[in-house]
Amino acid sequence: MCSAKSNSYNFSLKAFYQTFLFLFLLSTLPIFSQGVGQYPVQVSTVVLPNPPMYLSAYSGVETDKLSVTLLNRDTQQSSLQVKLRMRIYCSQGQEISSRAESLYTPITLEGGIPLRLSMSDLAAYFRTENLRIAGSLPQGKLPVGHTRFCFEVLEYYTGRLLSSQGCGSAFIVLQTPPLLQQPSHGSLLTDDPTGGILFRWSPQHSVGLERVQYEFILKEMFDTQQSAELGFAHGVEVYRTHTTATSLLYGMMQPPLIAGKRYVWQVRAFTDPISGTPLAFENNGQSRVFTFDIDYPCQAPQPIIATAHTNGIHLTWDASPHPSASYHLSYRRKDFSSTWHQAVTTSNSYTISNLTPRANYEYKVGISCTNKTNDIHYGTVAYIAYNPDDSETSSATTQTKVKECGKSTPNNISNTEPKETLWAGDVIYAGDFTITLSTVQGSNGRFTGEGKVHVPYLSGIGMSVYFSDISINTDNQLIEGKIHTVYDESRGTIIDLDAFDHGGTTTPAQGVLVPSYKFDFALTDVTRIHNDPLTNSLSFYDATGSRVGNYELTGTAPSFP
Incomplete structure (x- = not known):
């Protein structure tokens, strides 16, 4: 009986201690429960917008995109020595976690006092040697x-979990490369070393504006049929530099750009790792590529060399390198004419004909490199006194040539190289005759057209001519073919004056004489001459039919042939 009571007593005592231990453990269970908010430490994680893309950026101290706040809520243990466990969950399934075996600096949490951990405090958890990466992160x-x-909080020495996960979310984005602005894609520019070419671009990234640098790259394209991207990939580099500005003035200190060439340029945005957290850009920070062409200079020709001849004023100048250049000549009498006479040529010379001797003429030469009529760049206005008697074809020379009227000019031309092209306004030479072309067709030395010949035997008078399939050499000399004068008897501009000069005799004096006629009016605009046999005079009319002047003849012939 006693033995049975003793066993019962021992059983009851054992049950009491078990019950007590159970109740004690039950009272402490909420502190270590896995339920949310039942751990002694509370974790809050804050991630600001546009966090760095590179993990290495989080191991530095210059970024403030991530912070963790810890709060010790355990009233029974006022001070805790803890460390963190970090996990990063990426959008494409990669998972990054901190290594438990790595050594970290203990973090002391005082009861009831929140502790904010900045990136300088969290940097150790992002170091490469302290990370375990599941998945590919190039x-x-x-x-x-x-x-x-x-982030989770662990007791520093035992590794016991003291918090639930505190997470912060953000959207990782790539920064946008710069946007090219000037010169625009496909521009046509003139290389002006004094003013230079201004390149401009605008930043498109949203963070790190003060730390971004730009690499400017300029290349020459050889195949203009390629796309801009291929042209840049295969082009020859002309210039490269780094800058923190968003513009670049390309001037005399940079390699010169060549007229007629196409160039392609690009700007790359980047951050120097030494200067701070690197930024990740789309397309490695490279902008689109833009092309531009360097046009030939289109400047008014200077100087203009003017020479007076019996057949007019011959102007010459240096040809422009622009392949589309055309020259616009304007001239007028300086004394009373207010109307500019116009002429256009693609050659670098022109002869102004039908001028009044011993009159002063103003002239200017402009250039146009487009098809726009208002896009003409004129040089300065100059003037010349037109005195053909003082020119290289003087009156004495004319007298000599008159004596040889009808004599064949020996063909001593050795140059047989064909002229490639001729243009209206060009001058060709047939023996002693100078022909100014009004219309011309053909190439490679064979030409057909019309013009005006200046006859040295008739004091340089101009006569209309035409020609067909003649051969011209590179010195603008006729080497084969014939040039024919145009005579329209009904127009009356060419008449026989022998009857007046020789008293109406049917047998004129032997030889060729050069009569001298003096008029008190200009013959420049005369288009028709009318003979009046009753008054024995000639009347001169212009293109409008108005009479310019009248001249009385001294001969006695009753009529003209």
Whole structure:
């Protein structure tokens, strides 16, 4: 009986201690429960917008995109020595976690006092040697998309879990490369070394504006049929430089650009790792590529060399290198004419004909490199006194040539190289005759057209001519073919004056004489001459039919042939 009571007593005592231990453990269970908010430490994680894409950026101290706040809520243990466990969940399934075996600096949490951990405090958890990465992260770069940064608190020495996960989310994005602005794609520019070419671009990235640098690259394209991208890939580099500005003035200190060439340029945005957290850009920070062409200079020709001849004033100048250049000549009498006479040529010379001797003429030469009529750049106005008697074809020379009227000019031309092209306004030479072309067709030395010949035997008088399939050499000399004068008897501009000069005799004096006629009016605009046999005079009319002047003849012939 006693033995049975003793066993019963021992059983009851054992049950009491078990019950007490159970109740004690039950009272402490909420502190270590896995339920949310039942751990002694509370974790809050904050991730600001546009966090860095590279993990290495989080191991520095210059970024403030991530912070963790810890609060010790355990009233029974006022001070805790803890460490963190970090997990990063990427949008493409990669998971990054801190290594438990790594050594971290203990974090002391005082009861009831929140502790904020900045990136300088968290940097050790992002170092490469302290990370375990599940999945592929080339160059330690987080993928674009939604990313969660989660932290848990562990007791420092035992590794016991003291908090639930505190997570912060952000969207990882690539920064946008710069946007090229000037010169625009496909521009046509004139290389002006004094003013230079201004290149401009605008930043498109949203963070790190003060730390971004730009690499400017300029290349020459050889195949203008290629796309801009291929032209840049295969082009020859002309100039490269780095700058923190968003513009670049390309001037005399840079390699010269060549007229007629096409160039392609690009700007790359980047951050120097030494200067701070690197930024990840789309397309490695490279902008689009733009092309531009360097046009030939289109400047008014200077100087203009003017020479007076019996057949007019011959103007010459240096040809422009622009392939589309055309020259616009304007001239007028300086004394009373207010109307500018116009002429256009693609050659670098022109002869102004039908001028009044011993009169002063103003002239200017402009250039146009487009098809726009208002896009003409004129040089300065100059003037010349037209005195053909003082020119190289003087009156004495004319007398000599008159004596040889009808004599064949020996063909001593040795140059047989064909002229490639001729243009209206050009001058060709047939023996002693100078022909100014009004219309011309053909190429490679064979030409057909019309013009005006200046006859040295008739004091340089101009006569209309035409020619067909003649051969011209590179000295503008006729080497084969015939040039024919145009005579229209009904127009009356060419008449026989022998009857007046020789008293109406049917047998004129032997030889060729050069009569001298003096008029008190200009013959420049005369288009028709009328003979009046009753008054024995000639009347001169202009293109409008108005009479310019009248001249009385001294001969006695009753009529003209």
